[in-house]
Amino acid sequence: MTAAMINEVVIVGRDVPLWLAAGVIQSALGSNGVKVTAVELPSRLREHDVCASQPALEALHHRLRIDESVLLAATGGVFSLGQNFVDTSKSTPPFFHAYGTYGAPIDQKAFLPFWLMARNFGLQIAFEDFSLTAAAAKHGRMLIPDAATETYGRTDYAYHLPARGYARWLRNLAVRRGVTAVESNVVRAELDSDGASIAAVHLEGGHRVGGQLFIDASGSEASLMSALGVQRETWRGYFAADRQLAASAPPFSSIPPYAEVRAWSEGWLSLIPDRTRTHIVQTYSSNERSDDEALRIASSIAGLRLSDATVMNSDPGRLQAAWERNCVAVGEAACTFDAIHCVDLQALQLSLVHLLSLFPVSSDLQAERAEYNRISRQAFERIRDFQSAFYVANRYPRSSFWTQARDAHRSTELTHKVDTFRARGEVPLYENESFALESWQALLIGQGVVPESYDPAIERTSPEQMKHEFRRILSFIKEKVQEQTTHDFYLANVCAGQR
Structure with a gap:
């Protein structure tokens, strides 16, 4: 007897990871009879959040038949040809990391x-x-x-895309192409009778969504993977910064086609321009600076008036298994990175590409799961090493x-x-x-x-x-x-x- 084919995929998450995953799977497998349901949790995006990509995203957009000029016009996004690194003390020469x-x-x-x-x-x-x-x-x-x-x-x-606008764009695209969207403030995983896999997710109001393959795009809390007991491995020892500040500043009158990273004595600050604003990201150590001090320093280094500032912990690390039983984690649910080089979208894209290449042909997932975990572990570690090298x-x-x-x-x-x-x-x-x-x-x-x-x-x-x-x-x-x-x-x- 052959195992049942996989034709019901349920993606639980929010914002760009949810809708990019839904769009990619629907585009690749929808015509093969795979039904994609996206369970949308409340957004956590703020006005100053930005999706700064690496060059590979353009190729994925092309595969999704996204009109680049329309996307940039609709979101206020811009192009990026690389990153310029400068030392605010002028003690070391600047250098440019170009995409080419x-x-x-x-x-x-x-x-x-x-x-x-x-x-x-x-x-x-x-x-x-x-x-x-x-x-x-x-x-x-x-x-x-x-x-x-x-x-x-x-x-x-690459691109600099305002995260809220980009997420809305991807959501509209996925729904137009056949993804079923369901909103819920909470989600709870229901395991099957022998506890071997997820049978469904329960939403508020008593709603239940069943599926055969589940994708966790819920962010760093990894809601579904946590229910399966998957542990997280920390990379705290690789990085000196444990705090990350984000803020908005007015847009440049002339928008440079690159981001700039400015190193200061106790961390670094990045200016990521688009047509809506200049996105500010700063990382530092809480042992050296308080959050209030970091905000004052960020304003001085940027030379711009900052608004909507928020601070969060920076704790890079990954799940010990990105695919557990019948659930695959993508985005920050699978791995969180340091902020340098803006690699989150790149890691998400790699996860989706590898998932498609290993998409299970039956409910017997063992071979695909083992290979996916091997590839994901290596890919995440290689990205971490590039960040670590800086x-x-x-x-x-x-x-x-x-x-x-x-x-x-x-x-x-x-x-x-x-x-x-x-x-x-x-x-x-x-x-x-x-x-x-x-x-x-x-x-x-x-x-x-x-x-x-x-x-x-x-x-x-x-x-x-x-x-x-x-x-x-x-x-x-x-x-x-x-x-x-x-x-x-x-x-x-x-x-x-x-x-």
Whole structure:
């Protein structure tokens, strides 16, 4: 006898994780007879909350047939070409983490070793100056790929989306495409007769919603996974900050196509612009600053008038199993991260993609569950390591916060990455990495981890050819950036429409 097919999926949660999960599963499996019910808990979003994505979200939107220009016009969102990191004390140089490649191959060999060799001979041009994406961002330009840029290398972009508007957009999209929406202030899991799995969820008013596969998108409390007794593993030892402040500030008159992270003595502050406001995120240690002090410092560092400020604990960690019995956790229900690099949407997207690839074909879930948990564990740890690298490799002025950040716990994989890059300019990439090689290079070089050697094979290329290629790359970047329209013009004309 074969086990029953899975055709009833119940998603319990709120806000963007709930509706992105519902939309993805409905889009992928609705035509196959899978019924998706979304149980919507009360929203916890505030005006200052923002969904700052990594570049992969654009590809997911494309798969969901979301019109990018309409979405940005409706929500007040903008494009992002990367993140600019600055030291407010001006003791360390700034660096830009661009979404794209750095340089172009020379003599059919990778660019970085040539830059390292030239640097040893006195080259004063920063690594990021060879990034087309970084140059466009610094000049306030939108970067529209064409045949020439595709030949040069990968260029990419992400989004800054006001979280409330984005959640409403996704909700409307999911319901229009067939997701059944049910609202409830409370939810309680009902286990089957032998307690082996969830049979249904009970809502207020005595309503009951049954299903075969349940998805927990309820946030950090992980309502369904908690009912199954799944324990949480803390990553507190990896990060120095335990408090996170969020606030709103007026929008910029000209909106930069990037976010900026400003390091100060006891933490960092990020300015994430969109068309509705400038979103402020600050992390710090409660051992060093009170919440009132942190708010005053945030206003000073931002140089803007702040409003609607809230403070919450920052406690990164993950569930010991992201899939337990017949319930899968996604978003913060599965894993919470530090705020640096804005990785929450990326982790959510990875969870949904892996779930679709392992979506069970019957009620016997054992094989899919084991593989999903293996992949999720690795993917979350690789994201955590990229965040951790920002802290352990930092060269900001000595203070209790940044010293603690440098001395924080790090995984053996991250230690191997940093040591190998410092020794020979190579970054070992592990299974289920989601940050590209160029991102690792930009982050480590930006934090002052400059390789001590390089691949000697590049010395077969003549100095004249190398100089010619450097000049050609820089000239190409300058010409292409000058061709681009401004970010403001692109938003006002291409992404125009009623919000």
